[in-house]
Amino acid sequence: MSKATGKNSISFGLNRGSFLRGQFLVLVILLSSLFLAACGALPAPAADLSSLTSANNPVRVEDVYPVRPLQGAAVSYKLGLNLDAAGGIAQGQVLQVTLQANNPGELAWSAGNFPHLTFGATSLDLLPVEGSATPLFAAYVPVGVELAAQPYPLEISFTDETGATRLLRRVIEVEKVDFPYQDLTLDGDLAGLADHQADAYDDTQLAGAYQTFSPVRLWQGDWQLPLNVPWALTTAFGEQRTYNGQSDTLYYHEGVDMGPLSRQAGDLVVSPAAGRVVYVGDLEARGLTVALDHGLGVTSYYFHLSQISVEPGQVVAAGDLLGLVGSTGRATGPHLHWEVRVQGTPVDPFAFLGAPLA
Ligand SMILES: [Zn+2]
Structure with missing residues (x-):
């Protein structure tokens, strides 16, 4: 359950800011200790959304600020970034980027000439999303x-509206996360x-589902959980895992394992957001599988x-039934493995x- 977000910093001298940060750090360590102690005392805590977002995710700060052009100060743009309180983003997160002009007509675009971003190895267009008075563009960067x-x-x-090319640049720190480690025992048929x-x-x-890119965002607003029954997080995202103590089986967990507290199969799995079914099948390790495309x-x-409960090509709304919880494939008991991929x-x-920013 524990997950630490590290950030390297070197400071010289003690000013009021670093002193306050020191106090804050002590508070964080105290609260973390209490949290870990609480986890140890409760064998199977019912995971709820509020505890998960505070325990497993960095603080999310909507960082929207105007970007002034070099000349003609009347025009400005809003760049939205979901950076954490330290101004960075942790390994395993998704960088949400939005760009919006303050007034209609201040940002020129056409099919084939959309705002474009680069970040590390990622290079992609920001595409228009609906629901805003002035054109709003969004991109999701893994x-x-x-x-x-x-x-x-x-x-x-x-x-911009004059036909000039503008460049916004901001350096963002990707923060190291010490993901936990777990060895899982597989017996009998599962050992293979x-x-x-x-x-x-x-x-x-x-592979086809992984590479799906639809130029339209199919969902609006927050996602919901795919299970509506009490559940516990049995394996967190990013956990390093081996099987039967064999180091050559090491890999990291690419989703979250949600185990219904009933420990029974048959609970409803619902779509967390609007989308379209792009894959349905019976896989070796993943068992009976559904994949959805949400766009962008x-x-x-x-x-x-x-x-x-769905077919390929079917359009689903948030909350629509996808199937039932089970333990097909490489599973030691009934649980839902929920995974999200970006690019x-x-x-x-x-x-x-x-x-979300927009
Ligand atoms: Zn899993």
């Missing part, structure tokens, strides 16, 4: 578990699934189901539950 923790420049170029051959087969089957490179996955890279699904 900050993968394996992306090196260091500063990266975020650069956004776009054409401990190697990566089953995963490689599954990845081949899901965001896809989601539901593994180990006992029953599937094909797994990110923490809970990142979509807290206040």
Whole structure:
């Protein structure tokens, strides 16, 4: 359960700011200790949304500020970034980027000439999303578990109303996360699934879903949880995992495992956001699987189901039934593995539950 967000900093001398930060750090350590102690005292805490977002996600701060052009101060743009309180973003999160002009007509665009961003190895267009008086553009950038923790420049170029190209640049620190480690025992028939051959087969089957990019965002606002029954987080996102103590089986957990407290199969799995079914099938490690496309490179996955209730191509709304919780594939008991990928890279699904920028 524990997860620490580290950030390297070097400071010389003691000023009021660093003294206050020191006090804050002590408070955080105290609260963390209390939290860990509480986890130890309660064997199977019922996970609820409020405790998860505060315990597992960094503080989310909507960082929207005007960007003044070099000349003609009447025009400004709003750049939205979901950075944490330290101004960075942790490994495993998704960087949400929005760009909006303050007045209609201040930002020129056309099909084939959208605002464009680069961040690390990611290079993609910001695309128009509906529901705003002035044109609003959005993009979702994966900050993968394996992306090196260091500063990266975020650069956004776009054409203004005069036809001039403008460049917004901001350096964003990717913060290291010490993901926990777990060894899982697989007995009998499941032991044969401990190697990566089953995963490689599954990845081949899901390759089309991973690469899906629809130029329209299909959802609005916050996502909801895919389970509506009491559940516990049995394996967190990003946990390093081995099977039967074999170090060559090491990999990181690409989603979250949600175990119904009933410990029974058959609970309803619902869509957390509007989307479209892009894959339905029976996989080796993942078992009965549903994959959804939500647009702008965001896809989601539901593994180990006992029953599937949707068909490929079907359009779903938030809350629509996808299937039933089960333990098909490599599962030691009934649970839902929920996974979200951005541009094909797994990110923490809970990142979509807290206040999106637009
Ligand atoms: Zn899982």
